[in-house]
Amino acid sequence: MAIRTARWDDWTLEALLAAKGATTVSLVVPARNEAGTVGEVVGRVRERLVETVELVDEIVVIDSDSTDATYDVAADAGAVVHRSSEIRPDLGTHPGKGEAMWKSQFVTTGEVVVFMDADLVDWDTHFVPGLLGPLLTWPEVQLVKGFYERPGKDGALDGGRVTELVARPVISLLFPELSDLVQPLAGEWAVRRSHFGTLRVPTGYAVEIASLADTVASVGTAGLAQVDLGTRAHSHQALLDLGGMATQILAAALPRAGFDRWDAAAPEHAVLRQFLPGPLPVDRVVQLAERPPAGDLW
């Protein structure tokens, strides 16, 4: 079955508010050193979708060991802010975006969870209702991905290096049923809490690809949908940093496709040797730990 595709304006706010009824919605923003942008993300959504219309019930920022003013900026903008390492300390702590999103399950209450990156520079609040459309009106859908044009300094297709060089080839070779997804790695997505709580979650950047592979494995493509959100631009990491992201994505995707070179004790990290100008290589330690389904720990 092809993955159902919609546009954010296929639903009016009025229709979504009617469809929402008593369903609760949490917006979760994982943030690490995003003091320059997280305030706008939180503030605009709060004003438009919490205060003006009551589509979102809570906005929660999970601060991932930021060393800048992310925590205070997010709190001043009206978010509930938690430090990832301080959530359920009995469960320990890992660095990473996926860890922040996994731990958000212990400090949010929404039956539907919307994830948005904190580093957005070209976006708008319609991203949230757009992602909610399928989850509030199509009962069989469990996970909704946003997609968009990703303009950059070099034109309309400047963004998405790991998407184009890693995620799409992995999908083509190992998960062809996901091929319809325009932006499989998009950080803007939404999921039913009941479903997210059944998923293993990589603690790093593989959270997106893993949630897609595990969702299609458990409920098929009927459980997925994607929504055209228009345009989105974000801050960009350096190329070698994306090497770490690519390693995490491959390490999460391969076992999910049956290529499990490790024994049961999956490694908690890999070493990625990279070469900068100069005499010696740089060995980047890439975190590979995965969290078990949170539903078993609530």
Ligand SMILES: O=c1ccn([C@@H]2O[C@H](COP(=O)(O)OP(=O)(O)O)[C@@H](O)[C@H]2O)c(=O)[nH]1
């Ligand atoms: O350890 C981390 C790394 C990233 N992030 C957040 O996850 C989102 C996406 O990360 P990033 O911008 O580094 O990835 P990119 O968008 O460049 O692919 C952003 O809101 C980051 O602040 C996080 O919460 N913890």
Ligand SMILES: O=C(O)[C@@H](COP(=O)(O)O)O[C@H]1O[C@H](CO)[C@@H](O)[C@H](O)[C@H]1O
């Ligand atoms: O799509 C991609 O290749 C990467 C990197 O984007 P850029 O090459 O820096 O535009 O960004 C994606 O992956 C991240 C990790 O899953 C997400 O957080 C980003 O939202 C997503 O755009």
